[in-house]
Structures are given as C-alpha cells and as structure tokens.
Amino acid sequence: MLPWPSPYILMIDRGGCTFTQKVRNAQRVGAAGVIIADSTCLCSAGxxxxxxxxxxxxxxxxxxADDGSGNDISIPSFLMFKQDADLVKAEMMANHAVRIEMSWSLPSPDDRVEYELWTTPTDMISKDFLNTFKEAAVALGSRAYFTPQMYIYDGLRSGCQGLYGIFECYNLCTNNGRYCATDPDNDLDHGISGADVVQESLRRMCIWQHYGEDDGVGAEWWDYVQEHMFRCHTEEFFSNKKCIKDAMDHAKVDSEKIEQCMSDSGGLEDDVQNNILEVQLLAKDKSGVVILPAMYVNRVSIRGSLEFPVVFKAICSGYMSGTEPTVCETCANCPDPKECITNGFCGSKKMQDSVSTTTMIYSMFGLAVFFCLVTVIQQRRHQRQMEAQVKGIIAEYMPLDENQNHSTAVSEEDGEFT
Structure with missing residues (x-):
C-alpha cells in the first residue's frame, strides 16, 4: 500500500544507495517526485x-548528482537541507493527513535572468547548443546575462607538480602543473593534450572579457566558438595558431588583444598563478559542478538535455511575473522556439495568419490578372471579328465597283453614256 494515493511526493533520507538509485526506486513505485532529506547539518546553519x-x-x-545511469528517470527530485527537512518530517509525524503542495519552478528575483554554462572546448555534448544559441542570447539582449565557464582542474591539489607529478600528469597541465584538463582522446602521446584544452579555455575566457563581460551577450564570443568548432576542431588544427587566427578574424575578434590578455593574466608557461584561471577554479569549487556540461539559470542547475528549447524555456521561466521580455512571450511556448526567434513569430500562428491574409491577397491578385487577361483576349477577338466583317463587306462591293467601271469604259468608246 502506498502512503497516500499516487501520484505523490516521496521523502527519503540521505544515505545508503546513490541518489540516482533512490529516485529510480521511487519512480518505480509510482512517485511523482522525490525529496532527498539531508541527514547532516550544514555548519553555516548554526x-x-x-x-x-x-x-x-x-x-x-x-x-x-546523477551517477551517469539516470537516463531512464523522468520524475523531478531535489535535495533538502536537514534544518528544513526536519520541519517537514515533524509536521508529517504530527499530522499524517497533512498534504504538502509543491511546485517546481525557478527563482524569479527580478526582471533580468542570469545563466551560465560550464563546459570545456572539447565537450561534444554542448557542441550543438553552442552552435545554435547565439540568436537567443542576442534576442534576449540586456534582459539576460550569460557567463561562460571553463572547467579546469587544480593541478596543485591533484599533485601535478614536482618530478613525480610531472611524470604522472605529463602534458595535461600548464604553468608547471598548476592548471590541468583531461586528455579528450585518452592518448597522451598523440592528438589534443590537456594543456591544449587549458590554453583554449583561457583564450575563450579572454574573448569573453573583451567582448561579452559588459553586455552579457557576447555575440563575438559565440561567433568565435562556432568558428573554432567549424575550422579547428580536429587533432591537427585544434591549437594551430594560423587556424585560431583565422577563426578570430571571421568572428571579428582582435587576436592581438586576446593574446595580450592571455599574457597579462599570467600566461601558461612559468610556475606562476594565472589570474583568470584562478578565478575559474574558485568558481568551480563554489558551484559544485561535477558533471559536464552543466547549465545554471538564476543559480539553479537545469536538469535534462542541453538543448535549445530546454534552456530557452528555463531562462524565460526565470523572470519575475509580468516582466518577461517580448521574445519570451512570443516564442517560449512555440513548438520550435529557435525558428520563432529567427522569424520573429511563432510558426503555427503565422501559418494560420498566412492562410487567411497572405493567401487571400495572392488569390485576389491572381484573379485580377486572370480577368485582365480574359478582357484583353476578348477585346482582341472582337477586334479581329470586326476586321473580318469589314473586309467581307469590302470584298462584296469590290466586284460591283469593277463591273461599273468596265461598263462606263465601253460606253465611252461607243460615244454613249448610260
């Protein structure tokens, strides 16, 4: 017997099997959602x-976090801090008939949404998103602020310094083992190295500082990422200077400014801190990101696939009620939000309008042309008929006229006139 009629929200204490398995088990018994109650207090709770x-x-x-096997899970779940979970459990114990109404939504603090993407330059899962979301970022404009985050590892914590560390981490790190990334092709001797990934990560962060940090849109940043993926995303060209320069030129990014930014931040060669990469390490620890790619909207992790409609709808749901930008009101609920943003209207609505308005205009124009052609044809036909009749009448009188002329000529010869 279920505690109360399904569907219901199941509350489970933290501990035992993994979070993923707990949620899966709850889904199998008919739960509509799962609350994981933390069993340990936060020190900050006092x-x-x-x-x-x-x-x-x-x-x-x-x-x-998902342990990697949660593709079959469709119900929502979240973790509740112990101080909050204890109050809920106490109420449930005191009154077994209590009904807890819950809704799943994003925080909506104001009229601007902040969203960020954690990824790496070699992350293939986020490739489609990075190739398509620029139009939405531009359409949202100042009403949304995007922050790209590059995921790198702390080489000092991972023991990548010193002789032993250099041997273990090989070419995965820069700055003498300070900043590292995993080898994307799992081949330390060939292809793209972890150090190459760190270098490209720093480059993209510098591009964002110069072209996106002020407005939160960064059209040139999106363009560069797309150009790099199109031109340089191979083992041969990933870190090729000419290819990178070509990608920057097509994205209208000043390569000299970016190279200077990378150098001024601390560079990648010496055993020194890189200011930009240090900020990334601190941001990674603060966010608690463990699975890539990861998207956050108003500091809430977005669950589900990293697809255009999912992210766009999540952003639009993050606005305070009544402050949604026009693009959200028009396109958020469309079957194809990307097409709606591109065209400026929702596809299904425009189709209905086009049937009643555009088609009618074209039909009327076609009918007008048709009638004009019919009129012209009729006029020319009537004219030809009139010409034929006139010629027929003239042809009938022509023999009489000739006979009369002939008779007159004979009479003149005889000296007589009739």
Whole structure:
C-alpha cells in the first residue's frame, strides 16, 4: 500500500544507495517526485539545525548528482537541507493527513535572468547548443546575462607538480602543473593534450572579457566558438595558431588583444598563478559542478538535455511575473522556439495568419490578372471579328465597283453614256 494515493511526493533520507538509485526506486513505485532529506547539518546553519550524536556538520553544501545511469528517470527530485527537512518530517509525524503542495519552478528575483554554462572546448555534448544559441542570447539582449565557464582542474591539489607529478600528469597541465584538463582522446602521446584544452579555455575566457563581460551577450564570443568548432576542431588544427587566427578574424575578434590578455593574466608557461584561471577554479569549487556540461539559470542547475528549447524555456521561466521580455512571450511556448526567434513569430500562428491574409491577397491578385487577361483576349477577338466583317463587306462591293467601271469604259468608246 502506498502512503497516500499516487501520484505523490516521496521523502527519503540521505544515505545508503546513490541518489540516482533512490529516485529510480521511487519512480518505480509510482512517485511523482522525490525529496532527498539531508541527514547532516550544514555548519553555516548554526543553532537552527541539530545533528545526530557523533556527526560533525558539513562545511560545504552537499551535491546531488546523477551517477551517469539516470537516463531512464523522468520524475523531478531535489535535495533538502536537514534544518528544513526536519520541519517537514515533524509536521508529517504530527499530522499524517497533512498534504504538502509543491511546485517546481525557478527563482524569479527580478526582471533580468542570469545563466551560465560550464563546459570545456572539447565537450561534444554542448557542441550543438553552442552552435545554435547565439540568436537567443542576442534576442534576449540586456534582459539576460550569460557567463561562460571553463572547467579546469587544480593541478596543485591533484599533485601535478614536482618530478613525480610531472611524470604522472605529463602534458595535461600548464604553468608547471598548476592548471590541468583531461586528455579528450585518452592518448597522451598523440592528438589534443590537456594543456591544449587549458590554453583554449583561457583564450575563450579572454574573448569573453573583451567582448561579452559588459553586455552579457557576447555575440563575438559565440561567433568565435562556432568558428573554432567549424575550422579547428580536429587533432591537427585544434591549437594551430594560423587556424585560431583565422577563426578570430571571421568572428571579428582582435587576436592581438586576446593574446595580450592571455599574457597579462599570467600566461601558461612559468610556475606562476594565472589570474583568470584562478578565478575559474574558485568558481568551480563554489558551484559544485561535477558533471559536464552543466547549465545554471538564476543559480539553479537545469536538469535534462542541453538543448535549445530546454534552456530557452528555463531562462524565460526565470523572470519575475509580468516582466518577461517580448521574445519570451512570443516564442517560449512555440513548438520550435529557435525558428520563432529567427522569424520573429511563432510558426503555427503565422501559418494560420498566412492562410487567411497572405493567401487571400495572392488569390485576389491572381484573379485580377486572370480577368485582365480574359478582357484583353476578348477585346482582341472582337477586334479581329470586326476586321473580318469589314473586309467581307469590302470584298462584296469590290466586284460591283469593277463591273461599273468596265461598263462606263465601253460606253465611252461607243460615244454613249448610260
């Protein structure tokens, strides 16, 4: 027997099997959603939370992530801090008939939405999104602020410095083992190296600083990423200077400014800190990203595939009620939001309008042309008939006229006139 009629929200304590397995088990028994109740207090909660005896508080917020096998899970789930979960459980214990109404939505603090994407230059999952979302970013304009984030590893924590570290990390790192990335093709001796990925990550962050940080749109950044994926996303050209310069030129990015930015931030050669990459490491630790790519809208992780409609609708749902931009009102609920943004109207609505308005105009024009042609043809036909009749009449009188002339000539010869 289920605790109450399905569908229902199932509350499960943290611990035991993985989060993914807990949610999967709940889905199998008919749950409409799952709340994972944390069993350990956050240190920041202070006196508002009481840990079980023998348990220390958690310094960082816990992370609830898919273990990689959650493709079959369709119900929503989230993690609730212990101080909040304890109140809910206490209410449920005191009143078993309590009904907790819940809704799934994004925080909507104001009339501007902030969204960010965590990825790497070699991430293939986010490739389609990066190739298509520029139009939405431009259409949203100042009403949304985008931040691209490049995922790199802290080489110092990973032990990539020193003789042993250099041997272990090989060509995965820059700055003498400080900043690292995984080898995208799992071949340390060939192809794209982790150091190449770090270098391209720094380049993209510099492009964003110069062309996107002020307006939060960064049209040139999107263009460069698309150009690089189109021209240089191969083992041979990924870090090729001529190919990268060509991609920047097509994206109208000043390559000299970007190279200077990469150098001024600390570069990639010496055992020194790189200011931009240090900021990325701090942002990664703060966000708690563990699976790539990861999209956040108003600091909430967006679950599901990284597709244009999913992200666009999530952004549009992040506005305070009544402050949604026109592009969201027009396109968020369209079957194809991208096509709607490109054309400026929702496809299905325009199709109906085109049948009643555009088609009617063309039909009327066609009818007018048809009648004009019929009129011209009729006039020319009537004219030809009139000409034929006139010629017929003239032809009838021509013999009489000739006979009369002949008789007159004979009479003149005889000296007589009739």
């Amino acid at each position: 006196d508002s939370c009481h840990s079980d005896p023998g348990k220390d508080c958690e310094v960082r917020e816990p992370i609830m």
